[in-house]
Amino acid sequence: MTVTNEPKIWDREVILKYNISGPRYTSYPTAVQFEDFDPTRTLEIAQKHKNSHKSLSLYVHVPFCRHICFYCGCNKIATKDPARADAYLDILEKEMQMLAPYFSERPVRQLHWGGGTPTFLSVDQIKRLFLIIKKNFSLLADDLGEYSIEIDPRVTSRDQLVLLRELGFNRISLGVQDFNPDTQVAINRLQSYDMVSEMMHIARQNGFFSVSFDLIYGLPKQTRESFDRTIEQVIALNPDRIAVYNYAHLPERFLPQRRINESELPSPEEKLNILDSCIHALQQAGYVYIGMDHFAKPGDDLVEALNEGTLQRNFQGYSTYGNMDMLGLGVSSISYINQTFVQNYRDIEQYEQVISSGKLASFKGYQLNDDDLIRQRVIQELSCNGRLKFDALDEQFDIDSRAYFADEIRRLAFLADDGLVTVDNHAIQVTKAGRLLLRPICMVFDAYLQKSPTNKNRFSKVL
Ligand code: SF4
Known part of the structure; x- marks a missing residue:
C-alpha cells in the first residue's frame, strides 16, 4: 500500500513531535x-x-x-x-x-x-x-x-x-x-x-x-x-x-x-x-x-x-x-579506509608527541560489520537521495531487504502516518515534509540507537 498523505512542508505539530536529538549521519555508525x-x-x-x-x-x-x-x-x-x-x-x-x-x-x-x-x-x-x-x-x-x-x-x-x-x-x-x-x-x-x-x-x-x-x-x-x-x-x-x-x-x-x-x-x-x-x-x-x-x-x-x-x-x-x-590528517581528524573508521588523538600534545615518535596517532576506530554496511547504505540513500529501492539493496547485499528490515518498516508506518515517508513494496520514499526531518527517519535504521536509545541524547536536536 502506498501512503500519500503528504502535509505542507512546514507542519508545526509534526515538527514538534519529531524534533528530538539525533545524529547528523555524516558517518554510520x-x-x-x-x-x-x-x-x-x-x-x-x-x-x-x-x-x-x-x-x-x-x-x-x-x-x-x-x-x-x-x-x-x-x-x-x-x-x-x-x-x-x-x-x-x-x-x-x-x-x-x-x-x-x-x-x-x-x-x-x-x-x-x-x-x-x-x-x-x-x-x-x-x-x-x-x-x-x-x-x-x-x-x-x-x-x-x-x-x-x-x-x-x-x-x-x-x-x-x-x-x-x-x-x-x-x-x-x-x-x-x-x-x-x-x-x-x-x-x-x-x-x-x-x-x-x-x-x-x-x-x-x-x-x-x-x-x-x-x-x-x-x-x-x-x-x-x-x-x-x-x-x-x-x-x-x-x-x-x-x-x-x-x-x-x-x-x-x-x-x-x-x-x-x-x-x-x-x-x-x-x-x-x-x-x-x-x-x-x-x-x-x-x-x-x-x-x-x-x-x-x-x-x-x-x-x-x-x-x-x-x-x-x-x-x-x-x-x-x-x-x-x-x-584525515591532523589532530582529531577521522579517516575511513576500506570500511574502517580511524580517529586521531583529540589532544594536540598527545597527537604531536605520538607522531614525533614515528607512530601514527590513531587512538579510536571502528571496523564495520556486514549489518553496518547495509545500514550505512540505507542511511546514505535516505539522507541523500530521499528514497530507498528494495531491489537495489537486495542485489547489492544479497539479502531480502523487506524481510531484513521488517521491524524498521513497521516502525516507519508511524512516520508514514505523519506524512514523512511513503512505503510500498518497492521502495521507501521521503516526502517533501520528510526532507526536513531526515534525521528521525534515518534513526529508525540506526541499530545502535535502537539498542541504546539514551545514546541519542549525545547529539544535538534535529531542528
Ligand atoms: S572558535 Fe570555533 S567557530 Fe570560532 S573560528 Fe574557531 S573553530 Fe571557528
Whole structure:
C-alpha cells in the first residue's frame, strides 16, 4: 500500500513531535561507536589495500583560532602565535610521510582544509602545507578535484584568498553565522557585512567555482525579525550554497558556551519561527533545500546530483563524489579506509608527541560489520537521495531487504502516518515534509540507537 498523505512542508505539530536529538549521519555508525584502536592496525589496513585505485578524500585539520567564538563546539586551540603553526606543520609533514607509501598513487578527488581556522596560516605557511600535500599525494590539476577550505572573513586577507585559488582551491565556505551586531557581540564574533561582501567579491574575481555560507540559528539575541534581516543580506550576497545549522547549547560539554547568557537565547518556539521564516525566504529566493541543513542554487552540482539520485554524504557534508576512502590528517581528524573508521588523538600534545615518535596517532576506530554496511547504505540513500529501492539493496547485499528490515518498516508506518515517508513494496520514499526531518527517519535504521536509545541524547536536536 502506498501512503500519500503528504502535509505542507512546514507542519508545526509534526515538527514538534519529531524534533528530538539525533545524529547528523555524516558517518554510520557515528563516532560514538568508535572503540580503542591500535595505530598499527591503521597501517595493516593501509598495507592490505595499498593497490586499491579508489579515489581519496583528504581532510586536513588546522586547529588554531585567534579568537574564540562562544558558541563553538569544534576542536580548536586559541593562540595568536604564528610560530605555533610552524611546529604543527612539521608534525603534519611527518604524518603524511608515514601514510604516503600506501596512498600516494591514488587520485585526490576531494581536499578539504577545516578547523579551527585554516587561514590562521600565513601566506608562506599555506604554501608550505599545500606543497607538503602535493609532495606526498596525487593532487589533480585543472580544477578536476573538489578542493575546498573554510574561511573566517575576520582573519583572511586578499593575498591569502588569491594564493588559495592559484594553488588549486576552487571552493570556499565562509563562516557568517549572523549579521546582527547584538548577536555578534553575544557570541564574540564581530564581522561586518562589508567584510563578508569583500571576501565574496575577491572570491568571485578570482574564479572560485562555489562560495558557501555557514549560518547558525538559535544564537543569543536572535529573533525572527533579526534573522530575517540576516537572510536578506545573505541572499543579496548571492552565495551558491547555504548551510543553516541549529545551535546546540551544551555548556557542560563545551567550555566556551558557558560564556553565553542563557536568558538571551531564543525560546524553542521562537527558534522554530526563525527556521520557518528562513526556509521560506531561501526557497522564495530560489534556493533548493538539499536536506540536513543545506540549501543550494538550482544549477549547483549538489542539486543536479540530488535530481539524478547520485548525491553522497561524508564528514565534509553533502558531496557529488562517492566511493572514496577518506584520509584525515591532523589532530582529531577521522579517516575511513576500506570500511574502517580511524580517529586521531583529540589532544594536540598527545597527537604531536605520538607522531614525533614515528607512530601514527590513531587512538579510536571502528571496523564495520556486514549489518553496518547495509545500514550505512540505507542511511546514505535516505539522507541523500530521499528514497530507498528494495531491489537495489537486495542485489547489492544479497539479502531480502523487506524481510531484513521488517521491524524498521513497521516502525516507519508511524512516520508514514505523519506524512514523512511513503512505503510500498518497492521502495521507501521521503516526502517533501520528510526532507526536513531526515534525521528521525534515518534513526529508525540506526541499530545502535535502537539498542541504546539514551545514546541519542549525545547529539544535538534535529531542528
Ligand atoms: S567557530 Fe571557528 S573560528 Fe570560532 S572558535 Fe570555533 S573553530 Fe574557531
